[in-house]
Amino acid sequence: MRLTLPVLIAHGRYGRRMGLGPESRINMLRNILTGLVRHERIETTWARADEVRIYAEKLIDYAKKGDTDEKAMKMASFWLTEKDLVHKLFKVLVPRLESEQRGYTRLFHIPNRDSLDRAKMAVLELRGNPFPPLVTRQPDSDGSLLNQLLRGYREEETQSRAAGGD
Secondary structure, rough: OOOOOOOOOOOOOOOOOOOOOOOHHHHOOOOOHHHHHOEEEEEEEEHHHHHHHHHHHHHHHHHOOOOOOOHHHHHHHHHHHHHHHHHHHHHHHHHHHHOOOOOOEEEEEEEEOOOOOOOOEEEEEOOOOOOOOOOOOOOOOOHHHHHHHHHHHHHHHHHHHHHHHH
């Protein structure tokens, strides 16, 4: 008897499986990408944001070729479901991102969703957007146990030196 474990083999597939099938996955990614171009900052699950980030970077790379490039226009008209955003992509976003070589988007982790699924959430934004920056929470290093112990040790050392030095 031979025991086998199910192995996740790609067999020509790439990306995450989201939605009901490949068509619904593409439609979902198109809608998220359209929202990203319209609002320049969106909040979604981390897996979706990470997946749509790839397509956003490629779309902006194509858009940098200009609105006269036929392939760039085809890509923009396919990925953007609202056709008024094609103009915004070529005339507003591309000049703003012209100095960037790669990395036109930023992905930030935010707290998990409070509903039953507790999904990992993220904020995906375009660089150079007009919104105030998302501040990443800095760890409270002064309140950590190790730093409290080190501070107490230093105070004891300074007190013992001051008492011993007199």
